[in-house]
Amino acid sequence: MGCDTSRYAQVPREEKQRLFDQVTADERFGHVLYGCYECGICVATCPSARFYDFSPRKIAQATAREDVDLVYKFMNEDVWDCSQCFSCDKCPRGNSPGGLITILREVAVRNGLKTAKEALEGYGRIIYKIMSTGTQVAPDMLQPSAFPDWGPHVKEISENLPWWRRALPPETLHTTESSWDVSEKTLSELYLIWHMTGVMDMIQEVDEGLHMILMDVMEEKLEEAGFDLHPDGED
């Protein structure tokens, strides 16, 4: 993993420090980083380190020594290589480099970094699915164009989808657009969570178009369920 930060030399130091401060201000931060023995166990267990120029150890060390330039570089590039498998929780110091990366990614998304937008290109349809249906990978996502490397088997599933879904004994699984049948009330409560916790604002930062589509889907259902998003009359 390269540690060359010159690509981000034009980014003001204050901006890098602002983002770094958001990372350390996260309540989870104190539980994911305690220091580093430099033993390399996290790298040895890391699947991403085997295939990418990626090191959870360097990310943990740079954060621990408050190297804001290097952390900014990692936040823009390397964090998206992490598999989030948490094999690195094997750390004898008690660190969770994977947990640290979760926080770094979250700060990148919340602040709408250009690199975060790029990392999420092509991923919008999945965010749409989970946020609007309450389930992540619906049967109708099994399309040959989306999974060409899975072979003709995907085409066979997509062609037989309505019948094969009906051929499932559990009554909740007869759906094609969601993984199971989620009730309307349940969905409205999920939408309320996205709104009340600032997740919709995060989506707006990284994908304005997706934000508009989701708002269209959600607002009517929230209103029907009697949830008032603007109790003080704010727009």
Add this chain to the structure above:
Amino acid sequence: MPINVHVVSRSSRKFERDPETVKGEELREQVLELEARGEWIVHKVPEPWITVKNKYGRDKKIPAGHTWHHKSCGQCGHIPGYSTSIFWLHRKLGLDYHDPRDQTSCTAWNYYASATSNAAAQAAVALRNFASAYQSGYYPLIHCATSYGHYKEVRAQLLHSRKLRDEVRRILDAMKRPFVFPEEIVHYSEWVHAMRHRIAERRVLDLSKIVATVHPACHYHKLVAEDAIYDPDVYGGQRTATVSATLQALGVTVADYSTWFDCCGFGFRHILVQRDFTRSFAVQRKIEVMKEEANPDVTVTHDTGCVTTLDQSQFAARAHSRNVGLPVLSEAQLCALAMGAHPYRVCQLHWHNTDNRALLAKMGIDHEARWREFEADVERLKNGEIEYLSWEDADA
């Protein structure tokens, strides 16, 4: 018969677990303390429960029945025979369960893939589901290892942060939902583990000639590791007993391989938008190593992402003449097959990618006849004779 520790270590040293001396917090006690302080309700494991030992030798309660099934997006969406097999096992063991519509995904797959969420939202999603389970009267049994691991993260975060608890409570109040946390976070594979002898008693197939490797799911045994089940008789207590002990109870030979600790390559975002990594890792670090070192008939795992990744990644590798062609099943499906479940009506193996017909034949299943029966079911659906395949149809 134990799975010998010498498989993983040449040392004869015995590791005695003493819950009084291990590092790490006992979070379940803290959950009960918050209830005593009136902060939340603790949803108690219903009787009868089965006691198992976790990684640090502490007792863990596994509910036998009366469970609220927290389904998995990936299982229900892309490998629906996985979820169906879990339900089928409950029905065959005569255990009461609830398959709710008032359930969302834990949404953690998306969170670990894209970070388009935050701790408050993730905790609110978890507690909304837990409230739904509590209000139904059934106890949550979690099908997905990522949900299981993530909910344990949420538990730790809630216990450590009053601010987070207050924020989640505010959201649940807006929904008029109770603020509830379960006494134990229980993964379905722990239920299978607890039930393995009852399942084995009902076995109708001889699996003594079947050799299997086990892939332990990362988010089961690495993410908040202490809740996972360990047993000194399974690899000397040096790796989780879940799945391995079940296979052993079924009479399957469990074969070891050197990369057992490696992840499958799922990667959360990688499986969806960067699969070159996923395919490479799954094939080169898992499937090929299993084939070269153990040459198993099947690899068995206990999570959504692992079944998907290990199974689907083999197709493209075949084009490159890699050493692949290893069927992948969840242990729930294998248990169901062993108890006589239909491979297509119940286990829905036609949703899997890697050819599993040789495995079925070796297990003594006439897969050609069973496939013809399933095709006839589909014809009945198409001509309107039946609207859906029922549980009775599945066992006909």
